[in-house]
């Protein structure tokens with residue numbers, strides 16, 4: 001990803017759902033931020049450690065308002081574990097944080113016959129931004145797996161996109177999502193796919209299904225990857241991805 005570094009100031013936070021916190025950033029440093037044209041634009045928040053090392057955590061840019069000099073990101077609060085989730089839950093206005101980016105690569109294509117989007121809470125900001133970026137006549141399906149009905153959000157989307165909320169309850173993250181995508185009606189024509197979330201479910205279940213069974217060419221299914229891995233921190237997840245690549249298991 002591009003490595004420009006920007007210092008952002010926390011302006012305020014907003015509790016969107018019991019487990020989703022929106023952090024609004026701005027401040028004088030925002031002037032140096034160059035927004036991406038992609039709807040899955042993301043930044044890496046830099047958390048300095050005492051030994052001088054930096055710990056990075058990746059978050060989607062949910063929205064940018066260049067005129068106002070602000071951007072927003074939605075953080076899943078997945079418990080007291082971790083760095084970024086607890087940070088979002090306790091950060092106060094005026095706090096500054098450096099970020100790298102933005103990166104990003106997905107934009108809904110107007111020449112797709114239909115769209116398939118799927119993900120969990122971590123991918124919800126990118127799915128929401130993707131739906132907002134679609135032309136009004138876009139058609140397709142979007143599946144979002146969340147813990148329960150209290151985690152649902154109002155999303156702006158084209159009428160032709162059927163949005164289904166899935167409630168995982170006590171099931172492991174991604175299991176219901178993978179099952180639902182596999183069982184959903186597969187439409188005719190060229191699909192563009194955007195699937196992100198818990199890595200095992202996405203990479204081992206949905207990616208294989210889309211690429212191998214449905215034979216969607218890479219060009220139309222470039223955006224299928226894990227956003228996090230159950231039981232691993234972001235560093236541990238990076239190692240997991242690297243091992244997967246070495247074993248050739250990430251290939252289609």
Ligand SMILES: Cc1cc2nc3c(=O)[nH]c(=O)nc-3n(C[C@H](O)[C@H](O)[C@H](O)COP(=O)(O)OP(=O)(O)OC[C@H]3O[C@@H](n4cnc5c(N)ncnc54)[C@H](O)[C@@H]3O)c2cc1C
Nearest residue numbers: 059060076078082083084085122227228230231232233234
């Ligand atoms: C391109 C990209 C965009 C992303 N956008 C977003 C976004 O907009 N919002 C967002 O919330 N996340 C997003 N993520 C995922 C986020 O980077 C990870 O969830 C990250 O691990 C969170 O860091 P942490 O410090 O809170 O937890 P970590 O220190 O990384 O992990 C601590 C523990 O929490 C678990 N954990 C981590 N994330 C979750 C989760 N979502 N649900 C349940 N358990 C979890 C880990 O498995 C680990 O056991 C994105 C990831 C990528 C690659």
